[in-house]
Amino acid sequence: MLKRADTVVLQQLVKLEGLTKSYAKAVAVHPLDLSIQRGEFLAILGPSGCGKTTLLKMISGFVHPTGGAIWINGQDVTTVSPERRSTNMVFQGYGLFPHMSVAQNIAYGLHIRKTPRAEIEQRVREAMDLVQLGEFADRSVGQLSGGQAQRVALARALILRPEVLLLDEPLAALDLKLRKAMQEELRRIHLATGGTFVFVTHDQEEAMALATRICVMDHGRVVQDDVPEEIYAHPKSRFVSTFIGDANLMEGQRKRNIICLENELEIPHKGPDGNVVCMIRPERMEIAPLDGGKLPSGVTAQLTARLDHSVFLGSYVKYVVRLNDGRRLRIDSRDLSIRQVLTDGAQVRIGWRLEDQIVLADGS
């Protein structure tokens, strides 16, 4: 399953067994099994309210599960309070101590553990170097920018060398540019420390950029758990296909191994009879002018459509086309020349290779 990590010896660090949390009126997390390997960078991805933060808080000990067990490094920690767990957390909003300096914030965990002063000083310096905060030691926390506060929170958690570092929407509060820079930072820090990171996010791009493995959650359940490439290429449900990346969906029916799409295109596909959804990624679709244009060879599924509009995005062009039944599809094409011969409203031929389509059972 773990393609990237197959060179290292896999070692299970965290194991969740039938972990569940329900509140008076709703179930936040349905019984869930999950194991996290040492050294992994795991993303728990899902829309808000999907139970991902509850899951993270159960691992950290702030939320008591209604059922199930949490094992960390071979120990059952289900009933262990947060201060006695070998996990540390980077909180959403950081939760820095406002009355302490940067260095005092970072040193706090070691101070609690009664670490000798000389060692505290040395490890604080190391942690600050790791997150590149060297010259900020005596700053008060209120004077920091969002990105700097984020680094302090990271250093404060990392200094304790946790078995698992938990990150709750770590980059959500930062602006786009800073977010990209912090993604780089997190990747570098993960490599430098060799630690196990688990982070919660609603941002699929962030999950793809950082994680070695993604757990997609929806309505309190893990709906797909795999490496990012697999989740993108082979989503198991309609939800996953649209939540991760952009997707063109077309509904249809399968009868005797032939799918009849609602726009009357017929495609051979093995499987049980019933309603299905065909998913094709925008960058896997091709487009050409209806008269005079030709789709590349191998593009066997073809339809005519009308060009709604196109947007030039530098390295590619985004075409939005409308099918006869009114459905809009998106096509990303690197062929910039087509745009010059196509005007909005023009008739176009669109298509895809059969191996690029994903057929999902409808209702998934």
Next chain:
Amino acid sequence: MMPFTRLRALMLAPSSAIFAVLFMMPLGYFFVLSFWRVRAYRLRPDATITQYLAVFRDYSKPMVFTFILAFTIAVVTTLVAFGYSYFCRFKAGRHGTLFVFVAVLTLFGGYLAKIYMWKIILGSSGILNTALIWLGIIDKPITVFLFSPIAVLITLVHYTLPLAILPIYGALRGVEDTPLQAARDLGAHPTRVLFDIVMPQIRLGMISSFSMTFIFCAGDYVTPLLLGGPHTSMIGIFIQSQFGLRVNAPLGAAMSFSVIALCLMLIAVVGLAVIRIFRARP
């Protein structure tokens, strides 16, 4: 910038005027008065420290007693107020502000009404004694409750509590939840979180609650007069009588300024101690 400073001056004017005319001027007058003398029931301008020597000579005992009792009341009130505010901020959920509002609402009961209420409760045929006799715990009424420093302590704690809750609750409202969780996550036991993270952030609120209560109690002369009995000789009673029956305003003024000076010193000491105890560590 000009219009802004002018506007600011304009906004400050009413409060400054009130403060100057109704507070600083009388205070200044009495300060000057404390260096005068009284001869044949008449005020004689002078520049003598006789009155202060008299305060030191004749009134050190009630002064010390007053400060011990006021300090005790202020400490008790501040601690109880902290407990109540802590409950409202962290345990009462959405109803926290409502609980504080209810506490403040009790101020409408009025000062004298509370004093008489405690008189009814603590008296020898009062509610407390009747209840204890009815329960069979005692067979004769206990008289130590009323007309004793304990009665003064209970009444003043009760009266000043809402005033002490406000600054502490206000400070606690400023304490965010995430840092408290973060501290636990970093290994701090809940008690440790209280002392390391909560207290340093609300120490000014604690100090203002303590100061307000302490100043009020050190200067009070009504409660000790009505509930304190013969052994509760608080300085406020003596000051009041200098301005009244004894017609010795200079001595009364000197006593007042001695109390003010000692209050400020004690508050400074307590304040510095609290700031030092609850400083950020390490």
